[in-house]
Amino acid sequence: MATPIYEFAQIPRVDPAAPARARTRKVRAAGQAPTVGVIYNPRSHRNLGADFDCSLSPHVHIAQPRARAQLPEALADFAAKGIDLLVINGGDGTVRDVLTCGQAIFGDDWPEIAVLPKGKTNALTIDLGIPDDWTLQDAIDALDQGGRVWRRPIAVSPAEDGASAAGMSRVAGFILGAGAFTKATQAGQSAHKLGAFDSMVVAVTGVWALLQSLFASRANPWRKGARMRIGLGASGVPMEHSGHGDPEMRQLLFASTLERLPAGIRPFGALKNGLKLVAVDQISRRTTALIPLVLLGKLRGGLRERGIHQLTASHFTLSIDDQFILDGEAFPAGDYLIGQGPELAFVTP
Template sequence: MIRLGLIRNPRSQRNRSSHGDMAGRAAEMLGLFYAEPATPAELTEVLADFARNEVGIIVVDGGDGTVREVLTALPEAYGDQQPMLSILASGKTNLIAADVGTTGHGTRAFCRLVEEARRGYLGSHIQRRPVLEATWADGSRPPVRGMFMGTAAFTRGTALAQEKVHSRGLYQGPAVALTIAGALARALRGKDGWLDGEPMNVVVDGSNGPEANRFLFLATTLHRLVLGIWPFWGEGREPIRYLDISAHPESLHRAVVPLMRGRPEPFMLADGYRSGVAETLTLGIRSPFVVDGEMFDPGPGGTVHLSAGRSMDFVIP
């Protein structure tokens, strides 16, 4: 039997009302391999203890942010012998779980995972995804590892969602969809200079693009998003997909539907709408960017490297 460990975020949206029941069952079934770390340092320490005890599958009970924190801490804790992950989707947004799969959330889903592990079935269904790593060129902070990043209008849309969407109790797919829709709607209405974009330079696999304001930039190693949204196109085996839209893009009102479906019209390819695949991306930016729901400052140097040199295996029953 593969040994399981559980990292649980009690502050995740769906965990707030079931803390006692889940904590009790997890402690009973896993003993020392159940933890609710409160800080990144504590998380790294817990994961290092899991590694010493040969925990082979780490169950992450939380949303995208919790998965991001685990992915960020794993290389230091486990080195090159990485475990597999399984996600109990209990966060405000669960893009990663929607792509790689999930057993569900809560005590029942957790007990199912444990039972599958005992029967030797857990680990027979695996989804592998490259891990998106953001590295600060000036060394102002440690790397962050996740699956989805965005900046410019995406950063502003995330702030808008945190203020309005989540406060209305809209989570999961609707929250993500409304984040994107809200950004596009404000841009189309000319609200608050959204179409002006943010100053940015984008280097794709060493090739410089135009240094100019960008309305929207996205990058991901996921294979799908939510509600049929997939604003990427272009062929290739490189692990990172990206979308790069110039400030004041041509006919945004006509581009919204083909953009959301990843099926660009000819006019989009000719003016300001760029998408493709890459091994590495280097961003010269001044404004914050978002990785799996959390905002990060680009630092005084303003240069952030994106790469995907590591992969992670996700398991579901």
């Protein structure tokens, strides 16, 4: 369920006037097995093409969509069956695709969700505290015996069509980045080929990005970043600029609704809840050398003056002349509205 560029024209379009399909709801009797729907991505790194034993239980329904276009049908079938638990077996990209295609099916009435960390990157499961060896049976047991973590995904829609576009073509995910983040994602693909995954990828690409930024000129893509305009809140107040480098450029943009990130990094400082973003101007080499302290949350004072902006926003607009990344995949340059989707309940151990 992946292509090199995920164009908005390929997203299943939803009539904003049509409500999401009603999910069949059933009350489980004491001791009754839950009805479970599993979206299984056989292409995910840790699945290695292996198949589930589909005779696990008559209450467990497994779908293996081979393309994004098949996801809505699979999710609609789960909704009709009145599933108690939706299990996503795959990495962050699979989660993004399921949440994107599920908007037309579930709206704001999603079943509880469990995620099995089977991809090359599994930032969401790191945030949720899911162990690498979590199994389908573990997830089913946790529905009654485990905990819950609530998260709202980032929702990205094209801005040029106005507010109505948000209901017609919207992508949902958890980590968005641009500028040097796009370069880091490309470098991360090379790290994957070398056998680095999850937090190791963050460490490897982080060190490489730091070295590039320390020793390269501002013409280097790692320091140059991308031309972007960021408008905050309903009135679209322009994000301030420190004056370091070209005021039309940002070296990096990173946004997420997750609260714990791979490798223990804390790019948002003390900010924890909601939609958080950090924008980095074309900062000096001296400030670049302090980035490890910023990522560890050890340096907080005077960051804005140095060109590092950490803040929360209900939503923001982004006009960018380069690709940006959402959960590991590139999206084209353009004008976008970035907000939050519905609050989802994730099952945890």
